[in-house]
Amino acid sequence: MNFRFKAVQTLTLLLGITLILCGCMEARTTMETWNQNQEVLSLPSKNDPELTFGIIYPMVNDTYEMITENAEASASDYNIKLIVQAPDEANLEQQIRIMEMMIKQKVDGIAIIPVDSEALIDVIDKAVTSGISVICFESDSPSSKRNAFIGADNYKTGKVIAQTVDNLLGGKGMVLVQSGMPQMLGLTQRLKGFQDYLHEYTEIDVLEVRHNHASEEKAIQQLEEMISAHPHFSALINLDFVSSSSSVLVWKAKGLKRYNVALGLTPYVNQSLENGQITRIISQNEQNWGEAIINTLRSLSQDKTMPEFINTEIIEMHN
Structure with a gap:
């Protein structure tokens, strides 16, 4: 390729x-x-x-x-x-x-x-x-x-993401989670760290977790389905690069003002932070x-x- x-x-x-x-x-x-x-x-x-x-x-x-x-x-x-x-x-x-x-x-x-x-x-x-x-x-x-x-450390990354969401929502609220390949160890560790922190320290509910299997088309489709099923969600959490960039397209199309936490730093995601489609970026450098x-x-x-x-x-x- x-x-x-x-x-x-x-x-x-x-x-x-x-x-x-x-x-x-x-x-x-x-x-x-x-x-x-x-x-x-x-x-x-x-x-x-x-x-x-x-x-x-x-x-x-x-x-x-x-x-x-x-x-x-x-x-x-x-x-x-x-x-x-x-x-x-x-x-x-x-x-x-x-x-x-x-x-x-x-x-x-x-x-x-x-x-x-x-x-x-x-x-x-x-x-x-x-x-x-x-x-x-x-x-x-x-x-x-x-x-x-x-x-x-991907488990710690998940906990840092959860801590960020905790600070944004004040320990309460409802979130949607997007991730990539369920068989990829790093993504599994991030999700586990995220869920463990929320369970131990917050009253935040995870409404749904979807895995896009590294497909941007599937990520967009799944996100639109989750938003339709849970219109009162408080924040979207992206645990992989594909989810992060795909969420920007959905935020732009729908004009959403909800919190959107991205994983991974690229010029595109950084520009989306400046434009308001992304609320926070968690980067591993x-x-x-x-x-x-x-x-x-x-x-x-x-x-x-x-x-x-x-x-x-x-x-x-x-x-």
Whole structure:
């Protein structure tokens, strides 16, 4: 699957986004914002060996294109070739085939968001056993032999989202919840953290939970159905990237003024925050994942010891 890549792929773009965010919104940090560990990494060198890294996404999405641009900008400092692949829609069999292809190509490292953490164990282990470094990001496969996980604690992310909703609603109200693939570990963890917090600390009722299976068309349809069935809901909670962007389209079409809490930061979602379609953004610093992928795989290729969990932290953003 080929991605469309913008012509400008430099760190200047990323710095520009950061400046826009700083000027247009106030960010409340629930954990310290993630910073790259410079002690683990060496400076760029013209004598770096040629490396090939693969990045495998669950499907095509604006958030993943942003991560790819960040990865390309970071890889441009080194002698690194990137192979970026994703199914048109989330598909376990296609992810397995892409992994098998990259193993045959003998790439130096693979970064993958597993659509099913258990079902991908065998092919992840096959890659590691063959000498290829494998890292998971966004969602983990902890029972596999993968070398590291990049992202935030997804259970804590769910609790942070619930705390945000608690603050917005004053501990009472009725909410709708959208999520993506029910078999993806990270999304399951977010939902569990969200539900546990609400149950323990609030009187907020979850009216309905829907899973869009990473389909924007299905996400829009399900959201419209939930709104029709529960017209007096207080807030919508989005636990994945597809739900977040799809909710903006529904909010615009219906002119809704209810609270809408999004997961994931992209320029599009940020603009929707400024325009009022989004009330809060909970981010795991996705805009930095591409850099973290390149630096982690590069360090592993140099046989450096890396932490098993590279925590990119959680932040809450609002106007």
